């Protein structure tokens with residue numbers, strides 16, 4: 001199998017991710033923060049260590065500003081629903097995933113928030129001036145993806161963060177695509193709230209994600225429950241991360257995520273970015289020679305987080321993806337990728353798109369075999 005579906009979830013994982021999850025479950029997987037015995041202390045220390053690894057990775061000083069979630073979707077819901085109230089205005093983009101759009105559209109319909117969705121250029125890239133023009137007196141939040149999961153376009157997050165900070169607006173970034181190959185510094189980028197999944201570019205297992213919440217941001221918890229702290233209190237503790245982190249944590253997932261990030265750190269995030277771009281460049285150049293293929297991604301290291309989005313003339317994206325899988329053993333994703341407005345922007349709402357997304361374990365040889373497969377597919381039309 002040539003796995004080109006890393007935007008959905010990365011595969012394979014670094015060896016240490018598998019081995020440490022196994023070791024954790026066998027040797028120290030007691031309930032972290034829920035007991036005074038040695039094994040509970042060991043699992044609590046392992047969780048704290050990963051909070052610190054993540055804090056260093058995204059450059060925030062206090063590891064307690066991180067709450068673990070089960071994925072990016074949960075993190076985004078915790079942020080959006082914990083922040084917004086009737087009368088608040090939000091600016092977002094058409095390139096967002098449904099995990100941003102659905103909570104926002106639901107709050108717009110049911111809870112009286114106002115929503116502005118900006119459409120950007122032909123690739124969906126947003127101009128900071130358009131965001132600036134959309135700011136109103138009641139704008140509370142700018143919510144933007146770091147990179148689109150449909151075509152990999154990278155948003156001008158640093159400029160948007162500066163604008164948000166100067167305007168006193170909270171800046172939420174969905175780092176689901178790009179975390180692990182694009183350097184994210186929440187201070188330098190003025191990011192107030194950062195949501196991320198552990199299972200994509202950060203190379204951890206499925207079932208773990210997180211939300212960084214800046215010191216000045218107060219979120220209402222959307223869930224209440226046991227935290228292992230202040231048990232006498234019948235209300236949720238107000239301190240981070242307990243205010244947002246009810247219930248037993250996914251300790252094996254957390255330690256696996258720590259090892260995934262450790263792997264990225266050992267190579268250096270910039271080296272991984274360059275390597276992934278080498279794969280994207282070769283793929284993009286090979287495919288752009290075929291006149292029956294239309295490409296929707298930029299071939300540019302600054303503007304592509306690792307995706308080549310395409311369509312083959314006159315063939316439905318699901319059919320192309322099916323042939324790639326069944327005849328060539330190449331895993332891709334077709335359809336709308338949970339991002340309908342992105343497809344509206346790109347003009348592909350009816351056809352969908354074939355998405356090829358590379359990971360740091362793909363090789364140039366695999367890319368060449370993929371180009372060869374496309375050559376055969378288009379020649380047979």
Ligand SMILES: Cc1ncc(COP(=O)(O)O)c(C=O)c1O
Nearest residue numbers: 071072073097099149176177197
């Ligand atoms: C841009 C973007 N945001 C959010 C998500 C949701 O991630 P998860 O499935 O981990 O909740 C995805 C998943 O593909 C995504 O690509």
